[in-house]
Amino acid sequence: MAMREAYHVELEDLAANLADMSLQAAAAMKKATQALLEADLSLAEQVIGDDQKIDDARAENEEKAYALLALQAPVATDLRTVLAVIHAAESLERMGDLALHVAKAARRRHPQATLPEPVRNYFAEMGELDVRLAEKVADVIKSRDVEAARALEEEDDRVDEIHRHLFTVIMDKDWEHGVAAAVDITLLGRFYERFADHAVSVGKRMVFVATGKMPGYAHDEDL
Numbered sequence: 001m002a003m004r005e006a007y008h009v010e011l012e013d014l015a016a017n018l019a020d021m022s023l024q025a026a027a028a029m030k031k032a033t034q035a036l037l038e039a040d041l042s043l044a045e046q047v048i049g050d051d052q053k054i055d056d057a058r059a060e061n062e063e064k065a066y067a068l069l070a071l072q073a074p075v076a077t078d079l080r081t082v083l084a085v086i087h088a089a090e091s092l093e094r095m096g097d098l099a100l101h102v103a104k105a106a107r108r109r110h111p112q113a114t115l116p117e118p119v120r121n122y123f124a125e126m127g128e129l130d131v132r133l134a135e136k137v138a139d140v141i142k143s144r145d146v147e148a149a150r151a152l153e154e155e156d157d158r159v160d161e162i163h164r165h166l167f168t169v170i171m172d173k174d175w176e177h178g179v180a181a182a183v184d185i186t187l188l189g190r191f192y193e194r195f196a197d198h199a200v201s202v203g204k205r206m207v208f209v210a211t212g213k214m215p216g217y218a219h220d221e222d223l
Contacts, residue, residue, distance in 0.1 A: 026134035028099035033127030047103035054096035133199040149203035159196040
């Protein structure tokens with residue numbers, strides 16, 4: 001019995017570490033967006049320097065998860081939890097990498113602003129949505145609340161909507177900010193859109209843990 005209790009403590013620790021990764025990704029995207037909007041080099045450098053922490057957290061979580069698979073041979077819900085940790089840790093690391101890409105874009109254009117005025121509000125909103133999604137994912141990981149996990153897609157839909165609208169803005173005949181800015185906007189919009197997609201993917205993994213089935217969302221794709 002003591003061994004089983006210790007095993008379940010390890011499972012809970014894995015979930016707690018995963019939730020912390022999601023909060024790290026949220027913090028990274030919040031700082032990266034601020035760096036982007038304010039041409040703040042020090043914030044951009046902070047995100048770039050901290051990215052390794054998320055990478056290390058993924059490696060540690062995966063190592064522990066594989067050890068549990070090898071030593072405990074989990075079944076049913078326990079097995080789903082371990083597998084979800086492995087997949088979710090990958091998605092969360094990618095979220096950190098996407099925040100890193102935003103920070104690097106801000107650093108690359110410094111001291112000039114990366115974003116022209118007509119698109120700044122769109123990126124401010126996408127940043128807020130991405131941060132909120134990552135914070136909600138942390139709650140879902142801890143609570144395994146199926147409905148909360150499914151609700152993540154609503155905010156992801158708004159990110160997708162803004163992402164699509166950005167193409168309309170930069171392709172407009174009155175666009176006067178040049179090709180380089182359009183390229184930056186295209187890449188950055190994709191970073192924010194993918195961050196949200198990965199947050200939804202983690203939510204789906206938590207639904208899998210709770211129900212044993214991977215949910216089919218309205219716009220599933222290979223994440």
